[in-house]
Amino acid sequence: MTDQTTNSIAFVADGNIPQSPPPARETGAVKWIRANLFSSWGNSLLTIAAGLVIYMVLSGAVPWMWNGVWTTSSLSECREVLAGEVGACFSVLSERWNQLLFGFQYPSDQYWRPTLAFLLLFVAGAPVLFFDLPRKLLAFTAIYPFLAFYLIWGGTLMAPIVAFLGVAAAAFVFQTYGKGSFALGFFGAIIAAFAVWFVGGALIPEGASEEAMLQAVPSRDLGGFMLNLMLGVTCVSLSVPLGIALALGRQSNMPLIKWICIIFIEFVRGVPLITLLFVASVMLSYFFPPDSTVDLFLRVVIMITMFSAAYIAEVIRGGLAALPKGQYEAADSLGLDYPQAMRLIILPQALKISIPGIVNVAVGLFKDTTLVSVISMFDLVGMIRGPILASTEWAGVYWELLGAAALLFFVVCYGISQYSQWLERRLATDHH
């Protein structure tokens, strides 16, 4: 001990004090347990109580899963195998996995098609979600919707090609005329797309789908988790741009556009999704020409997209409102015009603020796709409630089926949530 404590002010150290390990009770697991689990009497009691609850849950669940039966062909066989012991009957998953994933009407020799579309989804989504990847990959993203459509629905190759040409024509018209006048470019693009679709549709010979390379699968044969994923991906990717447009429209100086957006948002937000879905399945056909058969899948996509776009619009409006007025003024004072200011300055910041809200809506939307089961579409929940639980073999297997459904949804939603947290960290520029 050096003499720092005497009354004299002067002090010089004698040499270096050597490194020494900290006392055992202040390191490692012991310290962690003391600090986090048993730091006081109250906390110790809570730790013990929580341990008991965890033990009770696990002691029920682990044997149930451990003893699970995977190989029988009905619930009664499961019960025989288990002979009174506790155990799950996972056989329903191993026997009906194809129905859970693809629905019960999708031709089983064609399962490779939606599977391939699913795998390609990652390739197409990567450049959008991870913007450090080379921008050239976006070309694949642009053709992916048409490719996926062709893979899943099959039929004539002409249909996706005509659809693609229509969109390409619209993009070309907008690029050419949109610079001079936005309205001319916008409406010209819509007219161009419909013109190509109309002419192209007329050129596709009748019955082309019957001798097509890929067997045509009608929408009513789609089902299972595939249907949830298709609805989720389509509706999220359509409703984000639509939501941005609605949010900007709501702030517009042009009264007509502003009021259209306000009425749309307030109306759609004020109506339950289930109502919109019933409208899609039953009433929407009244609004189309009598002989037109607008696909039920398309009608549902329109309704869910409208619904979530209204929510996303409000989330983005919050982001826009959070930006300081100075950002708009700085953009203006540099001479940027409205589209440039929005695209380069305002939206990148507003969307960044809105990420948690948009992800919230996206996750909610994805889970809400199970509501289509009430309008008799056989999505994952529809499959479980309908064909599987109604069958004589598997009536009564609730925990295993719904647990598996919950797990599938959880994996996707947790993935979305992790992505959004990564994105927020990646976009943070306020410190190093």
Place this chain on the structure above:
Amino acid sequence: MSELAIEREIDRTKMSVSDEVAIQITGMNKWYGQFHVLRDINLTVNRGERIVIAGPSGSGKSTMIRCLNALEEHQEGQIIVDGTELTSDLKNIDKIRSEVGMCFQHFNLFPHLTILENCTLAPIWVRKTAKKEAEELAMHFLEKVKIPEQAHKYPGMLSGGQQQRVAIARSLCMKPRIMLFDEPTSALDPEMIKEVLDTMIELAEEGMTMLCVTHEMGFARQVANRVIFMADGQIVEQNEPEEFFNNPQSERTQQFLSQILGH
């Protein structure tokens, strides 16, 4: 307010005022709702003039210079900037905005872009300059404001004084013929005020037409060729700085000067 001593000798060789008119305001009036903020403003600014606008807060001085690039709309009167009349025509407004640089009290840098991107954005998108050329230009002006080494950082990592100098460089990248400063040093710590004022003095030495709303009376005294005093939405007095500070005519000006220079 601080009377900041500007130590170095100011080079007045290029700071001559030409006869060419840069800004002409005639009979301008502006209202916020029922409130009459700007009352019958008449002002002619020649090319090369360095004008400091002073006055108590709420006197409309910021509003007036914000009218010059249509960040605020005026309801009556005529504003001609660089030969173009400010009307509600968006083409004219964009043309004027790309000729008139502006610096704000709170810098208003774009936080999601690097310093370099902040500076190249407008040249690339408004002037259609090639990216490489715009970057060279940006580095030139960043060197001029003495922070080229910060080019790849984000605004949030810079000090206030550095941010304001970037904001000046960002405006200069558009090669403006007129610069507007809206209280550029009011949000800064005292030791950072000087670095920003130095940058502004250099600009003045190069003959830039400048309108500054500021409380820096030292700057006004040494750099401005005209000081305008505004109160209650009107121009109360204007004069050369020497006369303005030593021999103010109106009672309102005397009162204001005694308050800000009194201690």
